Amino acid sequence: MTKIPDSGVLYPNSFVHHLLLSLEDVLGKNGVKAVLNIAGQSSMIDNYPPNDMTPGVDIARYSSIIGSLDDLYGERGAQVLALKAGNMLFLETLKMAGDPLNANSDEFKVKPIEEKVEISLVMIQKYVTRMPVSSLPRTAEGQFLYVVDKCPVCYGRTTKTPRCYLTVGLLQAAIRYGTGGLDFTVTQTKGHSCGDPSCDYVVPVIPNA
Numbered sequence: 001m002t003k004i005p006d007s008g009v010l011y012p013n014s015f016v017h018h019l020l021l022s023l024e025d026v027l028g029k030n031g032v033k034a035v036l037n038i039a040g041q042s043s044m045i046d047n048y049p050p051n052d053m054t055p056g057v058d059i060a061r062y063s064s065i066i067g068s069l070d071d072l073y074g075e076r077g078a079q080v081l082a083l084k085a086g087n088m089l090f091l092e093t094l095k096m097a098g099d100p101l102n103a104n105s106d107e108f109k110v111k112p113i114e115e116k117v118e119i120s121l122v123m124i125q126k127y128v129t130r131m132p133v134s135s136l137p138r139t140a141e142g143q144f145l146y147v148v149d150k151c152p153v154c155y156g157r158t159t160k161t162p163r164c165y166l167t168v169g170l171l172q173a174a175i176r177y178g179t180g181g182l183d184f185t186v187t188q189t190k191g192h193s194c195g196d197p198s199c200d201y202v203v204p205v206i207p208n209a
Contacts, residue, residue, distance in 0.1 A: 001038055001071050004064050004156035010055035011062055011152055014096070015128075017051045019065065019166075020044065022088035026081055039068040051096070059152035066166055067157050079165050086169020093127075094177065101178055113179055114205045120178030121146055121203065124171060144203040146171060146186075154193035162191030164199050171201060182207040 023032050036045050041061055049057055069078035094100075100123060102108055108116075118136055121144060125133045128148075137145045153164040171186045186203050190196035 001040065001064065001068050003040055004060040004067075006058045006060045007150075007155055009059045009150055009152075009155075011057045011059050012053040013049035013056040014051045014053055015152075016044075016049045016057045016062060016065075018089055018092040018096075019062065019085070020048050021092045022085045023065075025088040025092075026084045034072060035065060035068045038071050039064040041065060059150065059155045062152040063155040063157060066153050070163075075163070079163070082163075082165035083169040083172075086166040086171075087173040089166065090170050090173035090177070103178055103180070109180070113182065113207065116178045116180075117175055117184065117203065117205060118144060120174045121171065123178070124174045139202055143205060146201040146203060148199040148201075151192045151199040154191055154199065157193045159191065159193040162188040162194055162196075162199065164188055164191060164193075167199065168201065171203065175203070179207070184208060 020032060023035060027035065033045050036042055039061075041064060066082065069081055072078070073081055101119060111119075121136055122133050125131075125136070125146065137147070139145050148164075148167065151164060151167075153166050154162075165188075168186045168188055172184065175184050175186075176182065184203055184207050186201055188199065188201050190198060190200040192199055
């Protein structure tokens with residue numbers, strides 16, 4: 001894989017720690033070793049970043065790890081693996097966070113589904129950006145629009161179509177948690193790797209049939 005120059009933007013150690021654990025769940029330890037070697041990140045083999053929020057890993061290294069999935073498994077295989085890893089990434093993070101939305105409480109359960117979806121997406125955006133977020137913009141059709149300005153999944157890479165499937169899987173899992181198991185289709189419509197200024201994801205307000 002072509003080396004991606006450092007961006008100067010650092011991601012918290014725990015984000016990469018949980019990414020590698022989620023890849024372990026999908027690929028096994030040997031699979032992760034292969035991914036790290038291809039990504040040029042062999043220093044992380046058996047030496048994952050610590051599970052803390054210290055900004056310690058350039059997002060270029062994160063993107064290299066995700067991009068190496070394409071090299072090892074092809075675009076279709078990498079898509080399936082990244083979606084699974086995104087789901088596992090949320091579950092790994094949830095182990096540390098507990099029940100951040102108190103989703104099992106009677107108070108939360110009676111909220112409208114549309115509100116639960118937005119709360120779930122806002123939770124992820126606040127956790128990733130570490131910025132105060134209270135609501136999400138909408139598309140002209142009224143769907144939720146989740147925007148990533150500095151995408152660690154595709155930074156420094158070039159793709160013909162948006163391929164941040166790890167983020168798609170992460171958002172799907174977060175919504176599933178917040179809505180008590182409902183599935184929503186998350187569609188990426190723009191991507192940094194396609195030359196767009198941001199990575200955009202559209203989420204409907206109605207669950208899949």
